[in-house]
Amino acid sequence: MSRFLAAAAALLFAAMAPVPATAQDRLPPAPYADRQLADPGQEAEARALMEQLRCITCQSQSIADSNAPMAGDMRHQVRSRIAAGESPESVRAWLVERYGDYVSYEPRIGTATWPLFAVPAVLLVIVLLILRRRLGARR
Template identity: 45%
Template sequence: MWRLLLLASVLLLAAVPQESMAQGSGPTPELANRQLTNPAQEKAATQVMHALRCIQCQGQSIADSDAPMAATMRAEVRQQIADGKKPDAIRQWMIERYGEWVSFEPDMKGSGLLLWAAPLLLLLLGLFMARGLFRRKS
């Protein structure tokens, strides 16, 4: 019985085209890997792409990632820059669409403020604790 199930599974997987199992196997967007003709627009697009995190890779910017999702995001950034949108508006649009996490530079409000203030608060706490330790020893 197990052999029959195993054989049926293997035959079923063999019948499914491998392209349909690949993640992001759709066509690559036109502007994903093609630079804009205007150098100033391409520079602005590149700056935005380096400030946005790939939601598929999670550790790379969309400018550095080879993931299909990053290609889609790069094409969207370039298209919006070519349409005349400002970099800040594009960044905000991406944050609204994918969440605050997509930005490598969190806003200085709400939870973003805590991220900016945490290193300073931890440093102050460490200095306060070190001061207490040195006072007791002397």
């Protein structure tokens, strides 16, 4: 996404800063950054989780969609922990413990996030009320 959006941003919303020449390290990616787990079930679990974790260094991408080295290292953590028998939820919890809710794209109901779930519920009620008023009135 980054290249598309950066380019689109440059064009659409022009006053873009020249992309700083971010120096890259010369180490190869971590072993499980781009290597699937042998067990397809575990790999599917890992893949599903990686799509829901936010790459910490790249602003708005999941670690499953990023070329950033840190995203690769995070994928390695996810795959190797799941291969070692951890559940996806405990891997997520491990990261949330360190980075807060920011790291997970799946908000959980909590003191800071309950409106995310309350508002759609209220919307549903409003929608049903409107439908009742518009459609059920003249029966």
